[in-house]
Amino acid sequence: MEILVTNPTDKTITPTINFLSVEMVEHHHNWMVYSTALCPPTIMVYCKDCGEEGSVSDFSEDEWDNAFWAPEEEYPWPDKDRVSVNKHKEKGE
Ligand SMILES: [Zn+2]
Numbered sequence: 001m002e003i004l005v006t007n008p009t010d011k012t013i014t015p016t017i018n019f020l021s022v023e024m025v026e027h028h029h030n031w032m033v034y035s036t037a038l039c040p041p042t043i044m045v046y047c048k049d050c051g052e053e054g055s056v057s058d059f060s061e062d063e064w065d066n067a068f069w070a071p072e073e074e075y076p077w078p079d080k081d082r083v084s085v086n087k088h089k090e091k092g093e
Contacts, residue, residue, distance in 0.1 A: 031077040
């Protein structure tokens, strides 16, 4: 007597591992406008991924008008080429 055993639920499970370390090597800042400064006129931005702060001093009137409302509602700043990353100064002089 022959017994055939079939198992239709037998599937090979392949674990999927996503390595995110590439992002650590080359991080593209995700700039958000959050405020403006007046002296000198500067659009203030920060990276919502790593918290880095930067500023934009080369902007159009429209961009300045939009940025005026950034403290109410921050929004993405797409042109990373115009962002100057703030240098973190050491405490003390
Ligand atoms: Zn960043």
